[in-house]
Amino acid sequence: MLAYFLRRLMAVVPTVVLVSMFVFALQQMLPGDPALALAGEERDPESIAYIREKYHLNEPIWIQYGYWIGKVLQGDLGISLRTNIPVTELLAQKLPVTIQLALMAIAIALLIGVPMGVLSALKRGTPLDWFANVTALSGLSIPNFWLGILLILLVSVQLGWLPASGYESPFDDLAQNLKTMIMPAFVLGTSIAATMMRHTRSAMLEVLKSDYVRTARAKGVRERGVIMRHAFRNALIPVVTIGTLQLGELLAGAVLTEQVFTIPGFGKQIVDAVFNRDYAVVQGVVLCSSVAFIGLNLAADMAYFVLNPRIRV
């Protein structure tokens, strides 16, 4: 297992290097002189000369990349132009909020998606299956920021059950934290639940056709046992993999959800940075989310390796 892990780890190194090159190259896409763009409103010649010197803009591009990646490897993603706070520190403050949101969303997605997928497969061709399929496809088609707006209208404005926006740290007030996070987590979890439902359904249908399920039935195992012990456990393997991969997508989905519910997380950070032309923060967010995504891919591979004995043979 360790050898497999090391082999996979070595394989992701070139990908991470290329991602870093790509994130660095983003700066070159800025229209016009990057020094002017980075200077923002401070456009006097002295500030521009200082920026050129500081970011090594007079050097060839590969040398600029060398300086930049050297700092990144030491955990220095630059300084936010607007807040003057190191980008690493800024991201470290925001990331826990988004991770909490993502974990709650994936829990909700699992609670909705997996049972719906199992039921739909067991009742294939019935109105329940049709309903589950239409619901899943609707979940994939509904823009999560619109679902968020509708829920605010219904749950917060009309019924007054939950706050429409805001955030409270779980360490200060756990109950209030859950009140503010449950609706955004539900919104974020909807499309993931739909994806999980579709994958669980097709995995269950595949497993229910297999020889070992037929054998279990022929041996007289009760239907409930066949489904839970033989079919469901094996159908879960691809679902775990998909679930791990979806965590990466949740980071992206959080951008909109956090914007709608005014949650001060990672996603809101990138939007604020875009409007403040705080390019170091944008680069930091893209780099961190990509590395996280690569890490989750690796974790999904490992989960598949652990759960599926056939790979280990």
Add this chain to the structure above:
Amino acid sequence: MADVVTTIPTVFGLQIRSRAGRRLLRHRGALVGGFLIVFFVLLAAAAPLFATHDPLATDWLAVRKAPSLAHWMGTDEIGRDVYSRLIWGTRTSLLAGVISVAFALSVGVPLGVLSGYFGGWTDTVISRCNEALLSCPFLILAIAFAAFLGPSLTNAMIAIGLSAAPIFVRLARGQTMVVKSEEYVDGARAVGLAHPRILWRYILPNIFPPLLVQATLTIATAIIAEASLSFLGLGQQPPSPSWGSMLSIAKNFLIQAPWMSVWPGVGIFLVVFGFNLLGDGLRDALDPRGD
């Protein structure tokens, strides 16, 4: 010899397509999806006929008016007719979806085909770069591109297209690797056909079906992405109407004018639902196991 080589895949391709066509016509989901798409395309094409007001005209005497006979879906925060803006917004959404996917296809398919067909260093370089781009979550990548290119609908479409291209690179590469080992491609090589001709005549037509399915599903994703970027202020800029930017403004008037938040979302949902239904239907219809 050359004639034999050229006829086999074409005839086979036609058989597959006609069977797939019949299966598609029997697929209820695909029919509903197709109907929804045709409806929205007609709405977009004939927007001046369907709109009852100028979508940009403001009326300070009709600010945030609830739906009525004069304004079927009410008015917005500066008295513009929501219904007319919704109709014109259909154009933005459909154009953004189709153009960005066309852009993604035009970037992704040639790279994927070259990668899969030639293998070796070409494949290594293209695949590694593609994996790096696939490592970034789609929307974050689109936001980053839009941020560095500047906020506008054109840049949003480029950003979405660039972000979606890696999916087509991967798909085209995989399909090309399957098709290039087919006997008819070996035959074409044996009779000395040049690589560009083999790629154009034999590889591209045979990798088309899965690309068509993926393109249909990606249009749905691209429409949501455009709406998302416009919602964040990185897509269509005011005062031009777009469903995403309409929702972005509506968010600020949830209590005073809730009708502003409903219809643009319904529009996005229905058109995306249509493309997803059609994409699913196409996938089922083009699946050879369907027989």
